Structure formats: structure tokens, C-alpha cells
Amino acid sequence: MGIFTQRGIKVGHNKRTSSIQPVRIEHCETVTLLMKQHIGVPCKPLVNPGDRVALGQVVGDTDAPLAAPIHASISGTVKRLEMIRVPSGEDVQAVVINTDGEMRPAENLEPPSIGTREDFFAAVRASGLVGLGGAGFPAHAKLRSAAKDANILLVNAAECEPYITADHREALDKGEAVIRGIRAICEALEIREAIIGIESNKSDAIQKLKALSTWHSSANLKISVGVLPSRYPQGAEKMMIHTLTGRVVPLGKLPSAVGALVMNVASVAFIGRYIKNGKPLVSRTVTVDGGAVHTPMNVRVPIGIGLEELITFCGGLDSPPAKIILGGPMMGSASPNLETVISKCNNSLLLFTRAQAELMQESACIRCGKCVAGCPMKLMPCVLESAYRAGDLETLTKRDAMGCIECGSCSFVCPAKRELVQRIRMGKRLLREEEAKRKEAAKA
Numbered sequence: 195m196g197i198f199t200q201r202g203i204k205v206g207h208n209k210r211t212s213s214i215q216p217v218r219i220e221h222c223e224t225v226t227l228l229m230k231q232h233i234g235v236p237c238k239p240l241v242n243p244g245d246r247v248a249l250g251q252v253v254g255d256t257d258a259p260l261a262a263p264i265h266a267s268i269s270g271t272v273k274r275l276e277m278i279r280v281p282s283g284e285d286v287q288a289v290v291i292n293t294d295g296e297m298r299p300a301e302n303l304e305p306p307s308i309g310t311r312e313d314f315f316a317a318v319r320a321s322g323l324v325g326l327g328g329a330g331f332p333a334h335a336k337l338r339s340a341a342k343d344a345n346i347l348l349v350n351a352a353e354c355e356p357y358i359t360a361d362h363r364e365a366l367d368k369g370e371a372v373i374r375g376i377r378a379i380c381e382a383l384e385i386r387e388a389i390i391g392i393e394s395n396k397s398d399a400i401q402k403l404k405a406l407s408t409w410h411s412s413a414n415l416k417i418s419v420g421v422l423p424s425r426y427p428q429g430a431e432k433m434m435i436h437t438l439t440g441r442v443v444p445l446g447k448l449p450s451a452v453g454a455l456v457m458n459v460a461s462v463a464f465i466g467r468y469i470k471n472g473k474p475l476v477s478r479t480v481t482v483d484g485g486a487v488h489t490p491m492n493v494r495v496p497i498g499i500g501l502e503e504l505i506t507f508c509g510g511l512d513s514p515p516a517k518i519i520l521g522g523p524m525m526g527s528a529s530p531n532l533e534t535v536i537s538k539c540n541n542s543l544l545l546f547t548r549a550q551a552e553l554m555q556e557s558a559c560i561r562c563g564k565c566v567a568g569c570p571m572k573l574m575p576c577v578l579e580s581a582y583r584a585g586d587l588e589t590l591t592k593r594d595a596m597g598c599i600e601c602g603s604c605s606f607v608c609p610a611k612r613e614l615v616q617r618i619r620m621g622k623r624l625l626r627e628e629e630a631k632r633k634e635a636a637k638a
């Protein structure tokens with residue numbers, strides 16, 4: 195159980211925004227900067243209401259090792275500090291900034307000086323980078339933990355989730371920055387091989403990256419493009435590692451256990467830009483799509499922009515959205531309303547009509563076994579779901595719930611539209627909480 199397999203599913207791509215270059219939002223009235231936009235410890239606000247802030251100024255940080263600073267994504271005045279309920283149900287502190295219309299950059303923004311590996315980690319931390327593919331793991335911590343064992347860098351440009359094309363555009367439009375980022379990472383970690391993994395349905399980006407890789411490969415660093423089958427979830431770390439290198443990450447272990455470091459293509463491109471211009475993470479590309487939005491498009495947004503302001507930029511709504519998803523339809527999180535904001539981890543906003551949402555309506559399990567057949571980790575999603583609903587931690591453990599990579603394939607193939615991945619994710623949370631309690635009790 196829990197051993198990776200080459201299974202997976204065919205999904206409709208619906209990538210109608212792939213030919214649209216991102217359009218930058220030049221003016222944004224207000225941004226709401228969540229103090230937790232990463233896995234780890236929340237930042238503390240470093241500003242107060244009434245303070246004037248510049249674009250790129252640090253407005254939140256912490257001494258905790260697993261965190262990344264938050265920077266102002268517009269210039270203006272701090273309006274208030276407040277608690278915001280995010281789609282996961284957590285209450286997170288936020289800094290709200292009103293624009294002064296100037297986008298006035300902070301004075302100290304300059305390319306980092308990097309002489310040593312430590313300098314590189316410090317620079318990546320100062321940039322505020324977290325995994326832009328959606329995971330939100332602080333990039334400096336990931337690089338640091340991979341430094342000892344990694345001998346290959348895999349750049350994840352698979353973007354196998356339907357609808358989302360933000361990474362496709364990054365690979366196509368920012369290829370030079372991707373290569374610069376690869377070189378910086380490999381030089382700092384003394385890695386001599388990098389493969390850019392990309393699904394076969396992105397032929398324009400494949401062509402461009404192949405040409406750049408050949409041009410920039412050297413005796414010290416071989417860069418190549420690995421074309422992945424268009425089969426979901428090719429972008430899942432463990433699946434990508436296996437497809438591109440043949441290495442199998444053991445259950446419960448990280449990619450570094452097999453010498454691999456996997457980073458999202460937008461994160462790598464960001465590093466490539468940051469070492470050149472010193473501009474921290476204050477904006478990102480978001481795909482806005484779904485039947486309810488007037489003009490589906492890719493938008494370069496200031497981090498912290500409200501969903502309503504973003505939708506207005508896309509021409510508004512043609513009908514009230516019956517389902518709002520931040521991220522892709524397979525792994526994203528549903529939001530109950532539009533009163534939330536784009537954070538560093540959000541690569542997509544999907545606004546589905548009632549008809550589209552009805553196709554996702556849940557009914558009782560008919561025991562067809564399709565979720566079992568579609569699981570790339572050879573798990574039994576229907577059993578894990580029932581175990582979570584019954585609070586049965588023993589079955590969750592026995593049936594390897596922790597081996598679930600949360601790819602969402604089971605939910606996608608389920609004819610009853612059971613919310614399998616969401617419940618398995620919650621089941622994993624229960625197991626982690628139980629483990630933490632056990633450790634606490636052992637300490638006492």
C-alpha cells in the first residue's frame with residue numbers, strides 16, 4: 195500500500211487561457227496582506243495603522259525558521275490590522291493597505307550580494323519566496339533542507355490541473371529567468387543536472403525551453419527538458435520524480451531521500467528575476483476562469499488583491515458564481531464567498547456557474563471502485579473517506595492515509611462526486627494531531 199504507481203487519470207484540460215499573455219494590474223485600490231501565506235509560523239505585523247509604506251517594504255516577519263517575510267505589494271498607507279477568515283477556516287491576521295496611486299518602491303531594493311551558499315539562502319528568505327505552485331512551503335527552508343543530499347534539480351512545469359495556465363505562461367514568456375534561476379540554485383547547491391518536467395500538451399513552451407536548455411548547458415551543469423505524458427497527476431512531486439528519473443521516494447520520506455529537489459517553475463523563474471533586480475515577491479500570475487467570469491484571462495496581480503477587484507478587472511461576472519475555487523478544480527480550496535484575497539500560493543481563481551457546480555453535486559457511494567482504480571498511490575479512497583467520517587484513526591493509519599498525495603484523482607473519477615480528497619486531507623490532519631498529542635504526552 196502507498197507505493198507509487200504509474201496510474202493516474204485523463205482529465206479534460208479546459209486550458210482556454212493558455213494563449214493569453216498575462217496582463218498586469220497597474221492600479222489596485224487596496225491590498226489585504228495575510229500574515230500567513232506559507233506553511234509554518236505566521237508572521238507578525240511590523241507596521242501600524244497610519245504608517246506610510248513603500249512597494250517592497252517588509253510589513254510582516256518572524257524569527258521562526260519555517261516562515262517567509264511579507265512585503266507591501268503597493269505603496270500607500272496602512273489602513274488597519276484585522277483578523278480575516280481564510281477559506282481553510284483559519285483566522286489569520288492581516289495588514290490592509292490603501293494605495294497612494296504611486297507604486298513608489300522601497301529605497302533598499304537591490305540585487306542580493308551572493309558569495310556563499312548561506313548568502314543564497316538568506317537572499318531567498320529575504321525575497322519572501324514560498325512555493326508558488328500552491329504548496330506555500332518557504333523556499334529558503336526547502337533549499338536548505340535539500341542542500342546536503344540533492345544531486346538533481348527537477349523544475350515542475352507540468353501544470354496538470356485543468357483550467358490553470360499561469361505556469362505555462364511563465365515557462366513560455368520567462369524562459370530566460372527560468373534558466374537563470376536554475377543556474378543560481380544549482381551553483382549554490384553544487385547540483386550538476388537539472389530537468390524541466392513539462393506535460394506534452396504544452397508544445398510551444400517545450401520548444402522554447404529545449405532551445406534555451408541546449409544553449410545554457412555546460413560541462414558543469416546539464417539542463418534538459420523532460421516531456422511528461424498528459425495524464426493527471428504528473429505534477430505530483432513523487433510521480434514526477436519517478437517519471438523523470440526512475441527514482442522512487444519511499445512512503446513518508448521527502449524527495450531529498452532519493453537526491454531530488456523539486457521546485458515549481460514560477461518559483462525558479464522568480465529566483466532568476468530576484469537575483470537580477472532584488473524585487474521581492476509582491477506579485478504573481480493568476481489564471482481567472484470558469485463560466486461565470488466575463489473574460490477568462492491570466493492576470494499579474496499584486497499579492498493581497500481582493501477577489502472582487504480582480505473579477506472587476508476581468509470584466510465582471512456574467513452570472514453569480516455558484517462555486518468559487520482558489521487553485522485548480524482537483525486540489526484547490528472552495529471559498530464560500532468573494533470576501534477573500536489572493537495570497538502567494540494562489541495560482542488560479544475559478545468561478546463556476548450553477549450548471550457547472552451541479553455537475554459537482556455529491557451523492558451516496560455506489561461502491562463502483564473507480565476511486566481505487568484511479569489512485570496513483572494504490573490507496574482505497576472510499577475506505578479512507580468512511581474512516582475519516584467515522585473518526586476511525588486505526589483504519590486511517592492501517593490504510594496508509596498519510597501516503598495520500600492529495601492529487602484529487604479519486605474525487606474527479608467518482609461518479610457520486612464524493613469529496614474524497616477533502617475528507618482524506620482532514621483525516622491526515624487528525625492523524626497529525628494525534629501524533630502531536632502522543633509526543634506531548636511522552637514528553638510530560
Ligand code: SF4
Nearest residue numbers: 569598599601602604
Ligand atoms: S487524493 Fe485520492 S487519488 Fe490522490 S493519492 Fe489521495 S487517495 Fe489517491
Ligand code: SF4
Nearest residue numbers: 559560562563565608
Ligand atoms: S468512486 Fe465514488 S462511488 Fe465509486 S467507490 Fe469510490 S467513492 Fe464510491
